[in-house]
Amino acid sequence: MSQRIFEGLKVLDFTNNVAGPGASALLADYGAEVIKIERPVLGDDTRMWVSSVLENFTWYPWLNRGKKSVTISLTDPDGLAIIKKMVADVDVILQAFRPGVMQRFGLDYESVSKISPSVVYCSISAYGQTGPKATKAGYDQMAQAYTGLTDMTGEPDGPPTRVSISIIDHSTGINAFGSICAALYHREKTGEGQHIDTSLVGCAFSMIDPFEEVARGAALGVPIKATRTGRFTSYPGTGTYRGKGNEYCAICVNNDKLWGLLCQALERPDLITDPRSNSVLSRMKNAPLLHNIVADWVASFDDINEALEKLDKFGVPCAKVNSVGDLVTDEYLLARGAITDIPAPTSMQARGVKTIRARGPWHVLSKTPLQMRKPPDLGEHNVEVLTRYGLSADEVVKLQDRWNKSK
């Protein structure tokens, strides 16, 4: 009975960079035919990012695994005419232009839904389709800065620090995927399509609780800004602990039971009942004192792994702070399939590179697992796809020549 979940579903993807492509990559992994519209000549921005330039080609292929690439000039009337045929034919559309751009092309949800009422149309933007900032440009960095994530991260009294990866782009992509799946479920039951408005800032803000932060800061008398990552939300929870060999670990205790286990590991049972540490609230109020006790304990081991083994033995949640450099050969990640090989794009295969080492599936569905398929070269599927929409192969080639020259 099992089949790929979205087998037979057609997706038209106008997005670029990380968030949108991340969402449509999951649709492709689960079997949808995703047709990615790219600019002639240049294609997706990520084709030009450094690893691509260096030919260590990872960003683009991973984010666009399993898709078909079609180059079309949207500003050319012939290009737009083809696109209009395509939007009427697909089940799902993703777009991440600034609000207003799709309207100018007559490709906005209102226009498309008139000819295709069952379409699920997902718009991704920095600040959302409505409101006073709708047309403002923005990337991951802006969402992190705007929502306080940057301000909350970093050393106490140090500068605000960006989370070092495009974590908001990625999580916006996952949000877009989830909301598209929910809308498809609704469509499957009712036949009704709809528009989805999701944004980088909205997704970032959904993961931060400013009301909690403000209430806690006031109750503890500690301004958030001055503490950043050093502020205490539970204890221990936020900091890292340095071992003798300049290696670090993280420890997390968020309830009385785990605190008891930590006290046993530290051989400090007195701290279980000590009024300075016998509740979540008292531990938070006395976090600096407790932090020194734990930090001294970690630093007392010649090898940080000995501290971690002891914590493990008592069931205290802990982990070594790994460097990404160590992870590419990590046995656990390999055993889990979290590191895998995906097929290399056709052009790389022609050079003898058959696979790319990449991140593997992170949700494992027992009957319809996601499958990471081959990423496309730029315009690789022009003829295959565009001949479905009334063009001959010859006409496709001529159009592409014209667009390539005009760039």
Added chain:
Amino acid sequence: MSQRIFEGLKVLDFTNNVAGPGASALLADYGAEVIKIERPVLGDDTRMWVSSVLENFTWYPWLNRGKKSVTISLTDPDGLAIIKKMVADVDVILQAFRPGVMQRFGLDYESVSKISPSVVYCSISAYGQTGPKATKAGYDQMAQAYTGLTDMTGEPDGPPTRVSISIIDHSTGINAFGSICAALYHREKTGEGQHIDTSLVGCAFSMIDPFEEVARGAALGVPIKATRTGRFTSYPGTGTYRGKGNEYCAICVNNDKLWGLLCQALERPDLITDPRSNSVLSRMKNAPLLHNIVADWVASFDDINEALEKLDKFGVPCAKVNSVGDLVTDEYLLARGAITDIPAPTSMQARGVKTIRARGPWHVLSKTPLQMRKPPDLGEHNVEVLTRYGLSADEVVKLQDRWNKSK
């Protein structure tokens, strides 16, 4: 035709803390009946977190909006017998115990699917259900540390820095939601249920590209560890810029077009063609030099907002680094509905508090919008729910008394 997407769907949720409750909250927002199983007396850990203790009650209610709370002792045979009736009756199960725990209760997917083959059963854990670390305890902090996120974040040559919010918990919740929706779509078409294995470490790792990091570090001759957030993935992209008044902003330029706009804003058109900055690769190689030019420019304004206005005028993506304290009254977030009021739990309403100010919807579906409904008090729905499974109201009260006393 519109109705709430998951109206009529029954969800049984054994999860605690952030990731699992975040996933089931979205199912509830879209209309599912989510029955949350909580420990007698204590309930979810987040009921004891500081804001709850302080009565600034935000964590628990937001993450558990729209659910029903039922207290059951799983270790009591009478409790387990009720649970076994419930698992056979629901459409979706979420659980986040360490691998092995549900097996011991006879509540694992293999057991449940024998009596309920169409169940969608989502397991969330720190390291996944299989592999050499399956039974290890872990929270958000461990996933951040294990996957290199902590090591990559922070000041150059400073300590590794945890992202200051439980961003991996939240994104794991969104991943769980998306994969459950995909599995429900499959179930709607085929009648087939399945098991979903998702993990904190897996979700964190999916957002990091260690292969890209390693390749880039090697190509540029810069070890990742020594640079943390200061490392350059595109320029500008990763840093923050300080104004005269000790306020900061973020700027992001990830292609030649945006670089051109930035150069115009800075009145440095020479940098568009300068070989040290005329391509993604050259900008990355000369990032420290370019960083000083941009930093000096930002610092030359008396008010950082003047710099931001100028960047805006030229279309350069930029944002001020806001403090979360400023966000609770942010006009744009209010206008977008990203800040909203949700109904307060019954016990708070009895004290006259009708609503809680909270984060609003961050995916806006035009026809079936998510609706954030009232969070439950501990065990509020014991009678309503348990009387469906063969107990009289009287028996429910007696069982609860016994469990409350034995804790």
